[in-house]
Amino acid sequence: MTSSNSISSAMMVLEFAVLLAVFIACARLKGVHPVTKLLYLMWIATLFISNLYYLTHALQNKGLYLPFSAMDVVSAGLYTLLPAALQQNFSIDLKKVTPFNSAGALFGAINIWLWILWSGSWLGNIINMLPFVYLLYVCSSSLEISGAFRKTDKIALMTVSAVISVLETVLYYSEGALYAVLDTVSYIIMFSCSLYLIFRTVDALVRGSADKALALSASSYVMSIITTYMSYEPIYFVAEFMVIVTIALTYLAVRKKGKEASE
Amino acid sequence: MIYSENVLLCLSIPLLITVLFLRDMPRKVLEAFVLGMIICLMSGYISGFARIVSGMSAEDTAVYVSPIIEETVKLLPILFTMYVLEADDRELFITAVAIGAGFATFENICYLLSSGSMSLTFVLIRGLAVGTMHVASTVILSSVIIVERRFNAVSLPSLTGALAMSSTLHALYNLLVSEPGISSGIGYVMPFITAMILYAMFQSNALFPDTEEKTEK
Numbered sequence: 468m469t470s471s472n473s474i475s476s477a478m479m480v481l482e483f484a485v486l487l488a489v490f491i492a493c494a495r496l497k498g499v500h501p502v503t504k505l506l507y508l509m510w511i512a513t514l515f516i517s518n519l520y521y522l523t524h525a526l527q528n529k530g531l532y533l534p535f536s537a538m539d540v541v542s543a544g545l546y547t548l549l550p551a552a553l554q555q556n557f558s559i560d561l562k563k564v565t566p567f568n569s570a571g572a573l574f575g576a577i578n579i580w581l582w583i584l585w586s587g588s589w590l591g592n593i594i595n596m597l598p599f600v601y602l603l604y605v606c607s608s609s610l611e612i613s614g615a616f617r618k619t620d621k622i623a624l625m626t627v628s629a630v631i632s633v634l635e636t637v638l639y640y641s642e643g644a645l646y647a648v649l650d651t652v653s654y655i656i657m658f659s660c661s662l663y664l665i666f667r668t669v670d671a672l673v674r675g676s677a678d679k680a681l682a683l684s685a686s687s688y689v690m691s692i693i694t695t696y697m698s699y700e701p702i703y704f705v706a707e708f709m710v711i712v713t714i715a716l717t718y719l720a721v722r723k724k725g726k727e728a729s730e
Numbered sequence: 731m732i733y734s735e736n737v738l739l740c741l742s743i744p745l746l747i748t749v750l751f752l753r754d755m756p757r758k759v760l761e762a763f764v765l766g767m768i769i770c771l772m773s774g775y776i777s778g779f780a781r782i783v784s785g786m787s788a789e790d791t792a793v794y795v796s797p798i799i800e801e802t803v804k805l806l807p808i809l810f811t812m813y814v815l816e817a818d819d820r821e822l823f824i825t826a827v828a829i830g831a832g833f834a835t836f837e838n839i840c841y842l843l844s845s846g847s848m849s850l851t852f853v854l855i856r857g858l859a860v861g862t863m864h865v866a867s868t869v870i871l872s873s874v875i876i877v878e879r880r881f882n883a884v885s886l887p888s889l890t891g892a893l894a895m896s897s898t899l900h901a902l903y904n905l906l907v908s909e910p911g912i913s914s915g916i917g918y919v920m921p922f923i924t925a926m927i928l929y930a931m932f933q934s935n936a937l938f939p940d941t942e943e944k945t946e947k
Contacts, residue, residue: 500881501881502877502881502883505874505877505878506888506891509874509891509892509895510891512895513895513898516895516898516899516902517898519902520898520901520902520905523902523905523906523913524905526913527905527908527909527913536794536795536901537794537797537798537897537898537900537901537902540798540893540894540898540901541894541897541898541901543890543894544890544891544892544893544894544895544897544898545894547887547888547890547891547894548887548888548891548894548895550887551887551888551891554885555883598887598890601887
């Protein structure tokens with residue numbers, strides 16, 4: 468077994484453990500709105516089942532996924548269940564368009580376009596485009612509604628999103644030394660953004676309101692996912708670890724919401 | 731080769747005649763059961779079409795594409811029952827379970843006709859695994875819809891999520907049983923365990939939280 472496989476297996480075991488623990492703990496939570504709780508539990512269950520599917524597929528040595536498979540549908544489900552829970556919690560009106568949430572949606576669409584460019588898998592990514600745009604739109608709206616982001620934060624995040632989009636597009640067409648430099652800069656920006664959102668989530672969990680923690684934890688999960696999809700091994704494993712941490716943070720935010728409602 | 735349409739006619743005609751003599755819930759259950767058998771045949775047609783169009787092998791289609799098609803066609807009559815027939819929670823749940831049972835029954839009959847039914851072990855596995863899988867998935871789909879409807883929260887994203895969850899569970903089962911050995915063993919046990927967990931939740935009323943539990947946002 469190579470060291471890459473060992474780390475990958477360890478990450479998978481850790482993610483299974485976290486998902487199982489979160490599912491059991493969340494099922495026992497009191498005070499959270501039943502629909503928010505149901506959608507959140509479904510999101511965790513779908514993550515768990517999709518990981519099992521991925522693991523089984525890898526163990527059976529079935530090779531690459533086909534142009535269209537259950538994995539594309541599960542991604543669409545994962546991208547819709549979390550924002551559906553947020554939409555329920557924040558009573559988000561999708562028709563209320565703001566510069567910040569439309570920038571979020573645009574960033575989502577650009578990400579899908581970049582994944583098509585990088586992977587060459589267009590069918591699955593096109594199927595997932597609308598759910599992913601919806602995910603980023605709702606996350607941006609929840610950051611605004613909860614008051615987690617001030618004007619300067621919003622401008623900073625929109626700028627970072629634009630820079631990442633441009634960098635990743637240029638990276639696709641570059642090679643040699645330019646590629647190495649841009650790749651490093653891109654990694655630094657994406658990881659800094661993810662870590663900043665994680666830090667803000669922890670801060671909101673300790674000192675802020677549950678709504679702020681919920682919006683920030685979901686956003687940090689999304690940013691970590693984007694970082695994961697745009698990373699290669701061994702940096703990929705660090706991004707994957709961040710994803711696992713953010714899943715745990717979303718649970719802590721939901722728990723805080725339940726506690727606040729019970730008080 | 732078997733003629734599925736002929737099998738469907740043979741099975742459904744006596745059931746449809748029985749429907750004429752029934753009223754209220756038993757009638758609805760039987761209608762939904764026949765509908766489940768019809769949509770099973772429809773999903774077979776769509777899967778066959780997808781296989782020809784995509785150029786996949788029969789096994790790849792069964793593992794990767796059929797779960798999505800089957801779960802989608804099972805969801806459609808549930809949505810029809812909710813939106814067009816405006817069924818209440820109890821009616822919707824019973825209809826969904828009967829659709830799942832009809833689907834599983836017809837699929838099992840076609841499978842047994844084509845593969846034979848001499849091995850009791852094989853027949854039991856087929857009944858407890860695949861049969862249970864279709865009922866469990868319709869229980870999951872209808873439960874999610876019922877809970878959301880009680881709180882006026884049925885939405886396209888949540889329905890997509892529920893469909894994705896049931897499709898993935900189904901796809902995982904198909905993937906597990908596609909290989910012999912321990913993989914198949916886990917696959918055959920999985921639907922039964924899922925059904926038992928859902929049954930325990932149903933018995934303890936945990937499947938449908940009461941609207942009185944509704945908390946402030």
